[in-house]
Amino acid sequence: MSILVVEHLTKKFGSFTALDGVNMELKEGEVYGFIGPNGAGKSTTIRILLGIIKATSGSAKIFGKDVWKDAVEIHKRVAYVPGDVHLWPNLTGGEVIDILLKMNGKYDKKKRDRFIELFDFDPTKKCRAYSKGNRQKVALIAAFASDADLFIFDEPTTGLDPLMETYFRQSVLEAKQEGKTVLFSSHILSEVEKLCDRVGIIRQGKIIETGSLDELRYITRSNFTVKTRETLSGLDELEGVYHIEEKDGEYSFQVDSEKIDAVIRHISQFGVVKLESSPPTLEDLFLRHYERVGKQEAGDA
Amino acid sequence: MYGKYMKRTGLIFTLLVKQLRWKLFVWLFAITGINVLVASFYPSLYKDVASRLAASMTMENPAMIAMLGPGYETEAYLASPGPFFANEMLLFTAIAAAIMNILLVSQSTRGDEEAGRLEIVQARSVGKVAYTNAVMIIIFGANVLLSLLIGIGIGLLQIEGMDWQSTMLFGSVLGLTGLVFGAMTLVIAQLVESARSVTMFSLMVLILSYLIRAIGDVNYEWLSYASPLGWTVRTKVFADDDWLPVIVLSVLTVFFGLLALYLHAKRDIGSGYFTPRKGRSHASKLLLTPFGFHLWMQKTNIAAWTLAIFVLSWSMGFVMGDMESYWQDIELIEQFLAADMQAEMTEQFITLIIAIMTLIGTIPVAMTVLHLKGEEMRGFMENMFSRATSRHRVLANYVLLSIFVSLLMQTALAVGFWSGCVAVLEEPMTFLTTLKAAFVYLPAMWLFSGIAVWLYGWFPKLTPLVWLYLSYGFFVMYLGNLLDMPLWLRNISVFEHVAKIPLEEVKVFPLAIIVIIAFLFFLFGFYHFRKRDLFG
Structure with a gap:
């Protein structure tokens, strides 16, 4: 069942087109990573999904309901953590958490206290005294403690320390195990990689790639580091091998996924002393995609 | 150095x-x-x-x-x-x-x-x-x-x-x-x-x-x-x-x-230089109700304005005592003015004081609504509207709060002015008349919160126009007579259409019209607010 369906979503601010026909679909129980560089349109998409701003054209539905018209109904089952958390300076963190939870109706006080403890948060300070990370904790606690079916995170960990980031991932996976759906925007790629089932890559208001991580890996390359007894030769003549570098007899290069077999066969002739391979990171995927687009654009011109 | x-x-x-x-x-x-x-x-x-x-x-x-x-x-x-x-x-x-x-x-x-x-x-x-x-x-x-x-x-x-x-x-x-x-x-x-x-x-x-x-x-x-x-x-x-x-x-x-x-x-x-104390770890019951929340956020402002209006009105009432002895001191006036004329002049001052205090009291009424603009610009409203809170409900609570503030200001005005008068005058106006004189301005005050709601809902950048209109009202009331302003120019100010009690009788018709116009502004405001993008 689809929890969230976005079709041809377009948003214009005056003459500037922030979103240009975005399509997206989230199935129940999946964690969807929404990645792209700064200013690509991630937050604009999310704000449309939350009914805070109105799409110029196209449709966006959550739980089968229109995100603009039925915002209040939808939000009863949605928990949102913005990237930049702004809180009322004269209320305490604990008060804000209670108020946010109460806005969605009844809430579980024990769950609230459990997450306050998990994130090691002091709820008695006024919000004006909290750091960025602590303000983010307020929003995270209010989100995880609420009884939501869809979680929307907009770059939620930018202010958190590594330990808190671990707790955050743990909480997301917990929610996933309970069958909740998660939309997760980020430009920190390792984070998306650890959490997400599927990703959509957005750039300049357009989704340029979408699919499961495996599917996207298909179009990218693995990294290899090789040391051989005999001098390794002929590498640059092989198809699908890129960025060859040699240092003290050690070679490092990238290989297209479908050419790995041929490359391994080739290098094994030289007596392998050391062989390290690492899966492509989303970073590589990202760069690779832009390289490709860049070449195409250069070709078009 | x-x-x-x-x-x-x-x-x-x-x-x-x-x-x-x-x-x-x-x-x-x-x-x-x-x-x-x-x-x-x-x-x-x-x-x-x-x-x-x-x-x-x-x-x-x-x-x-x-x-x-x-x-x-x-x-x-x-x-x-x-x-x-x-x-x-x-x-x-x-x-x-x-x-x-x-x-x-x-x-x-x-x-x-x-x-x-x-x-x-x-x-x-x-x-x-x-x-x-x-x-x-x-x-x-x-x-x-x-x-x-x-x-x-x-x-x-x-x-x-x-x-x-x-x-x-x-x-x-x-x-x-x-x-x-x-x-x-x-x-x-x-x-x-x-x-x-x-x-x-x-x-x-x-x-x-x-x-x-x-x-x-x-x-x-x-x-x-x-x-x-x-x-x-x-x-x-x-x-x-x-x-x-x-x-x-x-x-x-x-x-x-x-x-x-x-x-x-x-x-x-x-x-x-004042260090903050440790706060509550849980929200109070009041804070968890929508109206209570907005009231709480503005409590200091509202309390300060109520106190200011009360004290100002009280001191104005207190001065009325000197007014009375002033008439008696000036033989010239004694001779020229009949007793009822004296009374009328006193009443004229009373209406002027009440009108000016009302104008001042209108500032917090409009401010209560415009507080929402500040909240939106500072990104606080995102917290609300990303939850199951509708825009109309938030705005309605603000309207309710601003009406509450208008009642509070006029009550503070009446109580302050009357208790000031009572302390010094032998025959003060009855409390009920004072209250009436203050409350008759309520529709005019609501018009201001209506205009504030409309501007905020429609085009928040234009909200300062509320203050322009209020300043105009002040200008007309204060200098309209002196400068002999034409009637149509004066009539632009809503305060000119309110009966000056105790000098004039209450006329229901203009008040009803003002209430209707205020209501229309509210409607427009709600309509536009539902349709526009939020800043944060």
């Missing part, structure tokens, strides 16, 4: 000027414009001795003294229209100048600090108090400019009895009053932590200064010297031209300025 504290003051100065230039322009233009405009009417007013004599008696009336400051010798009034102009314009213009300074200073000190702008500036190779210093130079420049503009502007009119020396004194005392309050705000900005508290505390000091001066001017002159505004109204400008108050106000400004620099040099960025 210079490097450590003052370095880059000039650069920050240009930065701030860029930030503030439009606001400065509007303020200076408005204050100067109104003064020159009003002054230009004076040659045609008070032409003959009889009208000057009559007007001078009005000025000696305690209610007028409480409102406008002490009068002049009768000879001075007879000599030129200048003293009338000073009576009618000086104090209120000085208050406008003070408000200008308070808002400018609180915005460019704690406002910038709260938004984190001070931090990025201070992280550079910049002197410790350079920012505060730059703000001081700006308000100094702004007030000098104000003094010159008004002094030259009125001087150029070449009105009889208002020569250059006098007009420059008039301008100078206005500029210096502005400066005193600017510097005082600068001190307060070092003590409390948020821009909003800075504005609020400073406005409270302004109101308190006005009040101390009012009581002092009527009964105990020594008390007036304790208030900066007491000095403001003691120049005898356009008659004896006493520059002593200008000197006193200058000394006060320098004192506050140095104190602010000293306090700023000693404190940490982002902190004040």
Whole structure:
């Protein structure tokens, strides 16, 4: 069942087109990573999904309901953590958490206290005294403690320390195990990689790639580091091998996924002393995609 | 020494000027414009001795003294229209100048600090108090400019009895009053932590200064010297031209300025001198209801305004006692005016006082609605609207709150004024009549919250128009008669359509129309608010 369906979503601010026909679909129980560089349109998409701003054209539905018209109904089952958390300076963190939870109706006080403890948060300070990370904790606690079916995170960990980031991932996976759906925007790629089932890559208001991580890996390359007894030769003549570098007899290069077999066969002739391979990171995927687009654009011109 | 504290003051100065230039322009233009405009009417007013004599008696009336400051010798009034102009314009213009300074200073000190702008500036190779210093130079420049503009502007009119020396004194005392309050705000900005508290505390000091001066001017002159505004109204400008108050106000400004620099040099960025206490870890029951939440967020503002309206109204009521003995003292009036005429004049003052207090009370009514704009701009509303809270519900709560505030203000007005009267008058108005006189203005106040809701819902950038309309209402009420404004121009102000109890009978029809118009504004506001994008 689809929890969230976005079709041809377009948003214009005056003459500037922030979103240009975005399509997206989230199935129940999946964690969807929404990645792209700064200013690509991630937050604009999310704000449309939350009914805070109105799409110029196209449709966006959550739980089968229109995100603009039925915002209040939808939000009863949605928990949102913005990237930049702004809180009322004269209320305490604990008060804000209670108020946010109460806005969605009844809430579980024990769950609230459990997450306050998990994130090691002091709820008695006024919000004006909290750091960025602590303000983010307020929003995270209010989100995880609420009884939501869809979680929307907009770059939620930018202010958190590594330990808190671990707790955050743990909480997301917990929610996933309970069958909740998660939309997760980020430009920190390792984070998306650890959490997400599927990703959509957005750039300049357009989704340029979408699919499961495996599917996207298909179009990218693995990294290899090789040391051989005999001098390794002929590498640059092989198809699908890129960025060859040699240092003290050690070679490092990238290989297209479908050419790995041929490359391994080739290098094994030289007596392998050391062989390290690492899966492509989303970073590589990202760069690779832009390289490709860049070449195409250069070709078009 | 210079490097450590003052370095880059000039650069920050240009930065701030860029930030503030439009606001400065509007303020200076408005204050100067109104003064020159009003002054230009004076040659045609008070032409003959009889009208000057009559007007001078009005000025000696305690209610007028409480409102406008002490009068002049009768000879001075007879000599030129200048003293009338000073009576009618000086104090209120000085208050406008003070408000200008308070808002400018609180915005460019704690406002910038709260938004984190001070931090990025201070992280550079910049002197410790350079920012505060730059703000001081700006308000100094702004007030000098104000003094010159008004002094030259009125001087150029070449009105009889208002020569250059006098007009420059008039301008100078206005500029210096502005400066005193600017510097005082600068001190307060070092003590409390948020821009909003800075504005609020400073406005409270302004109101308190006005009040101390009012009581002092009527009964105990020594008390007036304790208030900066007491000095403001003691120049005898356009008659004896006493520059002593200008000197006193200058000394006060320098004192506050140095104190602010000293306090700023000693404190940490982002902190004040009052350290916050540990707060609650859970929200109270009240805070968890939507209305309770909005009430809680604005409680300090509302309480402060209620208190201010109450105290102001009480002191105005208290002055009515002096009014009564004033009539008895002046045999001339005794002879000319029949007893019922006296009563009518007293009632006229009562209606004027209630009307002016209502105008002041309308400020918090509109502010209550506009608070929502501030909340949206600061990104707080995202928290609400991303949850199961509808825009209409939030706006409706704000409307409810602003109606609640209007009731509160008018009740404070009635209770304050009546209890002031009761303390000194033998035959005061009944409480019920006073309450009626205050409550009859409620629809007009709702119109203002309606306009605020509409502008906010439709195009939030235009919300300052509410203040323009309110200022217009004040202008008409205060100077409409004097300047003989045409009726249609006066009728633009909604307050002109409200019956002046106890002078006039309540007419239901105009009130009903006002309520309907207010309601339409609410409807438009709600309609547009549902349709527009939010900022944050």
